[in-house]
Amino acid sequence: MQPTKERNHPAALLTFKSEGILVDCGENTQRQLKIAGISPARITKILISHWHSDHVLGLPGLLQTMGANEYPGVVKIYGPKGTKERIDYMFKAFVFDVKVKFKIVEIEPGKFFENEDFYLECLPLDHGIVCYGYRFTEKDRRKINVGYVEKLGIPEGPLLGKLQKGETIEWKGKKVLLDEATYVVPGKKIAFVCDTLFCNNCIELAREVDVLVSEAAFTSEHQEKAEAYMHMTAKHAAEVANRAQAKKLVLTHFSQRYKTNEEIEEDAKQIFSNVVCAQDFMHVKI
Numbered sequence: 001m002q003p004t005k006e007r008n009h010p011a012a013l014l015t016f017k018s019e020g021i022l023v024d025c026g027e028n029t030q031r032q033l034k035i036a037g038i039s040p041a042r043i044t045k046i047l048i049s050h051w052h053s054d055h056v057l058g059l060p061g062l063l064q065t066m067g068a069n070e071y072p073g074v075v076k077i078y079g080p081k082g083t084k085e086r087i088d089y090m091f092k093a094f095v096f097d098v099k100v101k102f103k104i105v106e107i108e109p110g111k112f113f114e115n116e117d118f119y120l121e122c123l124p125l126d127h128g129i130v131c132y133g134y135r136f137t138e139k140d141r142r143k144i145n146v147g148y149v150e151k152l153g154i155p156e157g158p159l160l161g162k163l164q165k166g167e168t169i170e171w172k173g174k175k176v177l178l179d180e181a182t183y184v185v186p187g188k189k190i191a192f193v194c195d196t197l198f199c200n201n202c203i204e205l206a207r208e209v210d211v212l213v214s215e216a217a218f219t220s221e222h223q224e225k226a227e228a229y230m231h232m233t234a235k236h237a238a239e240v241a242n243r244a245q246a247k248k249l250v251l252t253h254f255s256q257r258y259k260t261n262e263e264i265e266e267d268a269k270q271i272f273s274n275v276v277c278a279q280d281f282m283h284v285k286i
Contacts, residue, residue, distance in 0.1 A: 001054050004256050008032050008280055009054045012213060012252075013043070014136060014190060017117065021045045023134060023192045023213075029058035030065050036281050040066045045113075047120075048079035049194035050131035051086055059087075060094050067100035074101040078113070078120075080130040081106050107132070118187070123205050125196030127230045133194055133205045138187030142166055148181050188286045191246070195253070197227065198236040206244035210286050213278070214240060215253035219267040222255075234264045238271035252278040 003009050009026020013033075020042040022029075033040060040062060049055055066075065077083065084104045091099075105112065109132075113120040118139060122132040142164050152171055154160065159169050169176050189209040193202050196215065206212040217231035226233045232240075234251055241249040249272055251264060258264055261277035268275045 002256055003027065006280065007254070007256075009057065010194070010253055011058065012192065013038065015042070016136075016138070019044050019118075021047060021120075021136065023047045024049055024055040024194065025058040025062055026054055027057035028061075030062045032280065033062075040069065041071055043075060044073065046075060046077045047122075047132075047134050047192075048077065048083060049125075049133065049192070050080065050127060050129055051082065052129070052195065055194070056086075060090055063100050063102065064094070064096055064098070067096065067098035070098075071100045074103055076113075077102055077104045078107050078122075079104070080132055082130070121205075123201040125194065125201060126199045127195045127197070131195055133196065133201065134192045135205045135209070136188075136190045138189070140184050140187050142178075142182040143185055145181055145183055152176065152181075154181075190286065191244075193232075193237070193240065195231060197230050198232055198239065202232075202240045203244045206240055206246050208244065209246045211248045211250060211284060212237075212241050212244065212246040213250045213252060216251040216264060216268065217253055217255050219258070219263055221267075222257075234267040235271055238268035238275060241272045241275070246272075247274065248284075249275040250278050250282075250284060251275060 008028055010024045011026050011029040012023045014021040022043050025046060030040060083106050087104055107122055109123050111119055111121045119137055121135045125131045125133050144160055154171050162169050163182050168178050191205040191209045191212045193205060193214040196202060214237040215232055216234040216237045218226040218233050220233045220235040223233050237251055238249060251268060254264055265275060265277050
């Protein structure tokens with residue numbers, strides 16, 4: 001709930017092609033971006049898990065900075081029911097000299113955004129107020145089997161483009177077999193499980209993801225305290241990763257009672273081996 005000298009409030013940036021998807025916006029997020037050398041203009045979407053202040057206090061400053069820097073597009077803000085009203089209160093509370101263009105979308109459980117490259121989903125978590133976890137899924141894509149098409153003599157251009165889109169083509173009067181001319185590259189999947197008790201939706205969000213980013217406020221030694229505050233332990237997060245068959249688990253959102261990450265990581269490793277504790281400015285390439 002409180003930042004420390006080493007750790008800021010929650011905020012994670014997922015970058016994919018031209019997209020910059022910010023998951024939560026804790027206090028001082030814009031300064032963390034500056035330290036990391038990331039321009040706020042990189043952000044295209046903001047996903048709000050819930051409206052506890054440690055997850056959203058950075059939003060006014062970030063939006064004002066984006067406006068002052070003449071952000072060229074329209075930033076999309078997604079969140080649970082009540083997000084529009086709360087952001088309206090925010091603009092009434094502060095004087096915004098330059099307003100950034102933005103669009104607020106109050107979302108329901110399930111798929112809430114899709115384009116030709118990826119889609120976003122959310123499911124409710126168990127945190128005492130409306131709180132969503134998020135899942136990013138890159139769509140499978142076809143790549144050209146270079147040796148095969150070169151053997152057939154198919155030139156670069158529209159025909160190869162059609163094959164990559166999954167369309168069959170003809171070349172020199174013969175049908176080109178799609179499964180021989182191309183191969184499928186599975187899309188990457190990432191889940192963000194924010195503040196919650198252990199619940200089935202955590203597992204559904206994390207189903208076979210490449211990376212699960214999960215809160216782990218306490219170790220199992222303090223399970224009663226975790227349940228009282230409606231948070232998971234590191235062992236709970238590991239159980240989610242294990243049941244969901246996730247490939248990698250990144251733990252975050254620790255209680256400030258823990259001066260180092262070792263005991264949190266060891267608690268999780270009792271259940272799931274490929275686990276790491278997040279540090280501010282950590283980069284995870286997928």
